[in-house]
Amino acid sequence: MKRAIVTRNVRPSLDARAGGHRLVDVIVQCLACARDNRLPAARMGDKPRCAACKAALFPLARPVSVANSNEFEELVRNSPSPILVDFWASWCGPCKTVAPELEKLARERAGKVIVAKVDTESLPEVAGRYGIRSIPTMIVFRDGRESARVSGAMPASHIAERLAI
Ligand SMILES: [Zn+2]
16 A cells, blocks of 8 residues: 655745745655655745656645645645544544545646644644644644534545635
8 A cells, every 4th residue: 555645844945936835845755656855835836847757746635644734834824725634533433534534635626725634642732722622623724724614424525625725
């Protein structure tokens, strides 16, 4: 089974296009050749290609994992499209039920919606900041702000409808 695309914090960088705000580089693994490609989070709206095999790295057709709370804020702030964040935990049965539904949404809405996953066990401060009381909870952010949220396992079509994505 292929490893999922994983983004993780590497180092802050400066990007003039973002007005000098500190940005975070993310690493996106090429699904074609498995090479890790380093990109500033702000380039998620461009159409970067793999440095090794030139396959398109985007649109993201799979959920990305958020590695730390700084990265979470950067992704939400810099995301060129609405970002659907799944707050989950490995011990949570309904989270396992809803995981393939989120994979489906990421696939069907590649280029329109970015699906990101926050493990509430490893990032409790992010879950706390957004007042997550039950999991799975899914929040959609548009232009860096929360626009809708829903809790509980349900089919992809219901998630899309409830979150208006
Ligand atoms: Zn490649």
